[in-house]
Amino acid sequence: MDEPKVTGTKPKMSWTRKILLILGFLSTLAAIALITVAVTQNQPLPKNTKYGIVLDAGSSHTNLYVYEWPAEKENDTGVVQQVEVCKVEGPGISGYSHDTENAGHSLVQCLRQAQGVIPSKQHQETPVYLGATAGMRLLSLENKNAADKVLSSVEKTLRSAPFNFQGARIISGQEEGAYGWITINYLLGNFKQSGWTKLLHSLKSVSETSGALDLGGASTQITFVSDESPSESPENLLYFRLYGKDYRVYTHSFLCYGKDQALQQKLARDIQSTESNSIHDPCFHQGQLYVMGEGNYEKCRRSIQNLFNKTSCPYSSCSFNGIYLPPLQGDFGAFSAFYFVMNFLNLTNDNPFALDKVASAVQSFCARPWHEVKEAYHQIKEKYLSEYCFSGAYILSLLENGYEFNKENWQRIHFLGKIGSSDAGWTLGYMLNLTNMIPAEEPAAPPLSHGSYVGLMVLCSLVLVSVLVLAWLLFHKPKCLQKGIV
Ligand SMILES: O=P(O)(O)OP(=O)(O)OP(=O)(O)OC[C@H]1O[C@@H](n2cnc3c(O)ncnc32)[C@H](O)[C@@H]1O
Numbered sequence: 215m216d217e218p219k220v221t222g223t224k225p226k227m228s229w230t231r232k233i234l235l236i237l238g239f240l241s242t243l244a245a246i247a248l249i250t251v252a253v254t255q256n257q258p259l260p261k262n263t264k265y266g267i268v269l270d271a272g273s274s275h276t277n278l279y280v281y282e283w284p285a286e287k288e289n290d291t292g293v294v295q296q297v298e299v300c301k302v303e304g305p306g307i308s309g310y311s312h313d314t315e316n317a318g319h320s321l322v323q324c325l326r327q328a329q330g331v332i333p334s335k336q337h338q339e340t341p342v343y344l345g346a347t348a349g350m351r352l353l354s355l356e357n358k359n360a361a362d363k364v365l366s367s368v369e370k371t372l373r374s375a376p377f378n379f380q381g382a383r384i385i386s387g388q389e390e391g392a393y394g395w396i397t398i399n400y401l402l403g404n405f406k407q408s409g410w411t412k413l414l415h416s417l418k419s420v421s422e423t424s425g426a427l428d429l430g431g432a433s434t435q436i437t438f439v440s441d442e443s444p445s446e447s448p449e450n451l452l453y454f455r456l457y458g459k460d461y462r463v464y465t466h467s468f469l470c471y472g473k474d475q476a477l478q479q480k481l482a483r484d485i486q487s488t489e490s491n492s493i494h495d496p497c498f499h500q501g502q503l504y505v506m507g508e509g510n511y512e513k514c515r516r517s518i519q520n521l522f523n524k525t526s527c528p529y530s531s532c533s534f535n536g537i538y539l540p541p542l543q544g545d546f547g548a549f550s551a552f553y554f555v556m557n558f559l560n561l562t563n564d565n566p567f568a569l570d571k572v573a574s575a576v577q578s579f580c581a582r583p584w585h586e587v588k589e590a591y592h593q594i595k596e597k598y599l600s601e602y603c604f605s606g607a608y609i610l611s612l613l614e615n616g617y618e619f620n621k622e623n624w625q626r627i628h629f630l631g632k633i634g635s636s637d638a639g640w641t642l643g644y645m646l647n648l649t650n651m652i653p654a655e656e657p658a659a660p661p662l663s664h665g666s667y668v669g670l671m672v673l674c675s676l677v678l679v680s681v682l683v684l685a686w687l688l689f690h691k692p693k694c695l696q697k698g699i700v
Pocket residue numbers: 271272273274275306347348349429430431432433434472473474550551554555598
């Protein structure tokens with residue numbers, strides 16, 4: 215058998231193989247360079263943060279909120295968050311009706327605090343808004359001139375701050391309700407309508423937004439999506455188109471049914487109905503000063519119930535005072551004094567209690583003598599402490615007798631103070647609206663994030679190298695395999 219001839223010269227490489235070899239080598243180098251550049255050089259751009267300030271000029275006090283958000287994502291839902299809150303010293307601005315000049319001055323310290331939070335080079339571009347609520351609504355009804363002077367005073371101070379002043383005005387009860395509803399649903403991510411969330415929402419039969427219950431010092435609001443059609447009371451309806459979806463929202467604001475005004479209404483009734491010189495009030499702890507507390511929850515509930523006129527209703531259903539209320543729909547977020555009081559009584563939904571348990575907890579608290587309560591909670595401001603019994607009973611009356619929550623739907627109320635880092639309240643929704651940050655249509659899909667971009671680069675490079683290596687192996691079969699010699 216002839217042996218294969220062995221010659222001293224190496225077999226010559228074909229041109230195709232040479233080109234492939236060079237290409238393979240260059241591609242490998244390119245892929246290594248790409249990966250190195252993607253991982254080491256392509257860092258995300260420095261964060262471009264924007265800021266906004268809203269002052270909530272409530273009846274009991276003013277709060278200043280600073281919000282921040284990434285500039286490139288401002289139209290996304292859920293990206294704005296609270297970074298600072300400053301409680302203004304002293305009363306709400308309506309408390310300056312006899313000292314109007316000083317209303318503005320009271321805000322100076324909190325404005326300084328905001329200057330410390332926001333980088334100075336961004337002060338001029340940062341919008342600042344002030345919205346006044348029920349205290350100023352009442353003052354404006356009683357004394358329009360004093361209310362105007364208070365507003366001019368706060369405007370003067372806000373204009374002299376280094377921010378971009380955008381207005382100081384009294385907002386309506388409907389706006390207060392609507393912006394509170396927008397705030398909590400924005401923060402809860404209920405407006406998110408992309409990918410899986412969209413699919414889930416379309417499968418869910420329950421309401422996909424949460425109703426809002428706000429209890430202030432001078433007014434209270436109830437706001438929720440209502441499918442009741444046609445509405446018996448169109449003036450209570452608002453229509454929104456947010457992130458590509460339509461919402462039909464019922465809202466009502468009850469002036470004088472905030473917890474301070476309700477207490478005043480009740481005490482005024484007590485005074486009218488008493489013949490003696492001192493008031494015996496079942497809503498205050500026994501032994502309390504000024505008002506002779508009786509610590510009687512049941513009697514307290516009965517006397518509060520008189521504040522809600524349920525005798526006439528021109529509609530198929532009413533809350534109270536002849537105001538239309540459609541059937542309650544979905545879950546509710548209850549904030550401001552709803553939360554302060556229930557949180558103090560340890561009755562928030564972190565440990566959900568049935569309605570009768572809540573009532574008996576308030577009952578036992580009311581029954582404790584004042585000296586014992588004062589000793590047990592000496593760290594709590596006496597004004598708040600002395601009123602928790604009344605406030606607990608008032609909240610239950612408002613929810614049960616006013617809005618007709620019952621033991622079946624009670625668990626649908628969630629008492630919440632904050633959502634993430636942001637306080638629940640109307641201010642965030644107000645700013646989102648005024649800065650056009652809640653688009654009517656869903657924003658276009660965002661471009662790739664930095665992480666996804668790097669990942670994709672690495673993956674493409676690896677695929678490229680693998681393909682070239684495979685091609686090389688196929689073309690570069692050892693001679694023996696090509697000739698079928700094993
Ligand atoms: O909305 P309006 O009616 O204008 O009032 P407001 O904005 O001033 O009302 P808040 O929600 O700030 O407070 C509601 C009530 O709760 C009281 N309050 C505030 N902080 C509290 C706390 O920590 N504990 C108990 N009560 C509190 C406050 O005095 C009011 O009576």
